Amino acid sequence: MKVVRSISELRLEGDVGLVPTMGGLHAGHVFLFETARAESDVVVASLFVNPAQFDDQADLARYPRDEEHDFAVAQRAGVDVLFTPTPGEMYPAGFSTWVVPGETGAEGAARPGHFRGVATVCLKLFAIVGPARAYFGQKDAQQAIVVRRMARDLNLGVDVRVLPTVRDEDGLALSSRNVLLSPDERERALGLPRALESAVGAADPVAAARAQLNGLEPDYVELLDLDGATVLAAAVRIGSTRLIDNVVVKGALS
Amino acid sequence: MKVVRSISELRLEGDVGLVPTMGGLHAGHVFLFETARAESDVVVASLFVNPAQFDDQADLARYPRDEEHDFAVAQRAGVDVLFTPTPGEMYPAGFSTWVVPGETGAEGAARPGHFRGVATVCLKLFAIVGPARAYFGQKDAQQAIVVRRMARDLNLGVDVRVLPTVRDEDGLALSSRNVLLSPDERERALGLPRALESAVGAADPVAAARAQLNGLEPDYVELLDLDGATVLAAAVRIGSTRLIDNVVVKGALS
Numbered sequence: 432m433k434v435v436r437s438i439s440e441l442r443l444e445g446d447v448g449l450v451p452t453m454g455g456l457h458a459g460h461v462f463l464f465e466t467a468r469a470e471s472d473v474v475v476a477s478l479f480v481n482p483a484q485f486d487d488q489a490d491l492a493r494y495p496r497d498e499e500h501d502f503a504v505a506q507r508a509g510v511d512v513l514f515t516p517t518p519g520e521m522y523p524a525g526f527s528t529w530v531v532p533g534e535t536g537a538e539g540a541a542r543p544g545h546f547r548g549v550a551t552v553c554l555k556l557f558a559i560v561g562p563a564r565a566y567f568g569q570k571d572a573q574q575a576i577v578v579r580r581m582a583r584d585l586n587l588g589v590d591v592r593v594l595p596t597v598r599d600e601d602g603l604a605l606s607s608r609n610v611l612l613s614p615d616e617r618e619r620a621l622g623l624p625r626a627l628e629s630a631v632g633a634a635d636p637v638a639a640a641r642a643q644l645n646g647l648e649p650d651y652v653e654l655l656d657l658d659g660a661t662v663l664a665a666a667v668r669i670g671s672t673r674l675i676d677n678v679v680v681k682g683a684l685s
Numbered sequence: 686m687k688v689v690r691s692i693s694e695l696r697l698e699g700d701v702g703l704v705p706t707m708g709g710l711h712a713g714h715v716f717l718f719e720t721a722r723a724e725s726d727v728v729v730a731s732l733f734v735n736p737a738q739f740d741d742q743a744d745l746a747r748y749p750r751d752e753e754h755d756f757a758v759a760q761r762a763g764v765d766v767l768f769t770p771t772p773g774e775m776y777p778a779g780f781s782t783w784v785v786p787g788e789t790g791a792e793g794a795a796r797p798g799h800f801r802g803v804a805t806v807c808l809k810l811f812a813i814v815g816p817a818r819a820y821f822g823q824k825d826a827q828q829a830i831v832v833r834r835m836a837r838d839l840n841l842g843v844d845v846r847v848l849p850t851v852r853d854e855d856g857l858a859l860s861s862r863n864v865l866l867s868p869d870e871r872e873r874a875l876g877l878p879r880a881l882e883s884a885v886g887a888a889d890p891v892a893a894a895r896a897q898l899n900g901l902e903p904d905y906v907e908l909l910d911l912d913g914a915t916v917l918a919a920a921v922r923i924g925s926t927r928l929i930d931n932v933v934v935k936g937a938l939s
Binding site for chain 2: 438525526527528529530531532533550551554555558559580581584585586587588
């Protein structure tokens with residue numbers, strides 16, 4: 432696996448699959464790497480904690496970072512090139528052009544500027560890496576659909592693939608932020624996937640999920656139309672950690 | 686010359702030079718086509734009156750359109766492929782992702798949303814056509830620099846070239862909108878280039894130009910820092926036609 436830190440060093444040819452990540456790699460990322468590996472000549476992972484998509488500077492500061500661990504995980508999963516630029520390489524002085532997706536509610540409303548940061552960094556990564564396909568996890572379903580909409584609207588020629596959420600045995604969706612939870616918080620966090628799962632098939636899934644949150648305080652619980660699928664999505668705060676999760680209630684994300 | 690109306694029909698290989706236009710082709714465009722011809726294996730011109738960059742619907746409605754004339758001019762100038770999509774091809778239902786450049790004053794302030802429309806359509810054209818170089822005229826200097834900034838910020842790998850303004854013998858900058866002027870208006874329009882030219886070297890070029898406008902009402906007269914060059918730019922209204930022009934007062938645009 433080659434580690435590349437500057438844009439000018441990156442020279443790629445052939446059919447490329449890209450997995451954009453912010454590090455904190457876990458089995459959900461590995462699933463994306465392995466799928467990209469099976470479908471692509473060259474697998475590129477990016478590891479960049481993108482400051483532009485954090486609306487909360489404290490959240491950015493405490494976001495998990497462990498380069499050594501992440502390099503080992505990516506290498507084992509068959510990544511060919513790990514692109515890990517500095518913030519200054521991605522946002523040099525004078526940077527002033529943003530990619531702004533349409534309003535989407537839920538994460539878009541709860542985190543002003545978040546999807547602007549996501550769309551901008553993904554467009555830059557697509558332009559730099561030139562992938563045929565890019566891989567996202569369903570846990571961040573809105574993000575994936577924002578990026579897919581961008582790719583279509585701006586004729587980027589990138590197929591945006593959404594793969595199922597990977598969960599721990601007890602049902603908690605894997606997230607880089609899970610390592611920030613205390614054992615007690617981790618236990619309480621199970622209320623999120625359980626509430627969502629129990630609401631599938633309810634007449635009013637939002638009300639049903641809210642009623643089952645077991646004392647967790649939601650940022651939002653919303654039904655979203657994501658590229659034809661209906662998704663029940665929620666965000667909760669547990670201590671100083673914010674977690675999101677979602678389930679498909681109708682149709683399919685892929 | 687091949688005329689292509691749909692994105693899916695467009696298949697290009699090799700070193701491509703792109704000249705984005707809104708039609709109404711004149712000798713300024715021909716200069717861009719010929720320069721692209723000299724520097725590129727394949728010359729693509731786009732002809733698309735981009736609704737997204739018009740803040741004024743009346744201006745969009747009366748914008749000059751003459752496809753037959755434009756095809757002949759492009760063909761004679763050595764254009765290989767003329768890409769002329771419909772608005773629905775470029776902005777299909779559900780379109781919602783915009784490229785938003787930073788604030789730039791002058792045209793950006795006078796025409797809200799204008800550079801958003803310019804940046805978005807140029808990014809789409811770059812993604813569709815895949816040019817190594819794109820050619821713009823200095824008459825629309827701010828536009829060219831907005832697009833160059835976008836190409837750098839978003840790592841598009843497109844060299845944005847700015848070529849000198851082509852003028853009629855009496856000094857009026859060529860513009861697709863000039864055909865909308867009556868003979869009397871055309872005569873009065875000469876006040877714009879004359880005022881700008883006379884202000885070069887003045888201690889206060891903005892005041893000097895304003896004093897020489899010969900009764901023309903300016904939307905703005907501004908000194909702009911454009912990628913290192915200092916440019917004196919102005920917009921005036923003559924009847925129902927709006928014209929812009931500029932001169933370099935320090936440094937060079939290229």
